[in-house]
Amino acid sequence: MNDWSYWLAAAGATVILELFVGTFYLLMIAIGLAAGGGAALLGFGPALQLLVAALVGVAATVALRRSRYGRAQQRVQAERDPNVNLDIGQTVHVPAWQDNAARVMYRGALWDVELAPGGTAVPGAYTIREIRGSRLIVAA
Structure with missing residues (x-):
């Protein structure tokens, strides 16, 4: 087997491993391995093949990290997320309060x-901000 076929076999194995793990970082490493295979196909020596694979893999990983897919997204708690609970943002009418509860x-x-917290307990219309079990947390 030629050098380039080893590189592409390693890239294919990395892609298969990425399918089981579910991270894009292994896919970026597989791109680097494929670039090493391309360098081997062009006739570069083993040291240069390894250098090309490393540089392309690192560059692809850094590019992924800087993209919107690589950033850690801010998690919203489910009890406050209107995409999870459609009642959040709806309006309720509170006729009377008793010790900040009704x-x-x-x-x-x-x-x-x-x-x-921070609201004033007066009768009127309130917006649901959060749901904890069977309790609606509301604000004016």
Whole structure:
């Protein structure tokens, strides 16, 4: 077997491993290995093949890290995420408060309502900010 076939076999094995792990970083390393295979196909020596594979792999990894796919995304808690719970952002009418808590009818059921920190407990319309179990956390 030629040198380039070893490089491409290693790249293929890395892609298969990436499918099991689910990270794009192994895919970037596989791109570097494929570049090493390309260098071997062009007739470069083993040292230069390794250098090309390393440089392309590192460059692809850095490029991935700087892209939006490589950045750690800020996680939103499920009880506050309107994409998870469609009730967040809806309005409820609170007729009376008792110690920053109340009970209201919402969607045909009786719910416990708590006032979010910093709010004033006065009767009126409130927006649901969070849901904890069977409690609605609301703010004006």
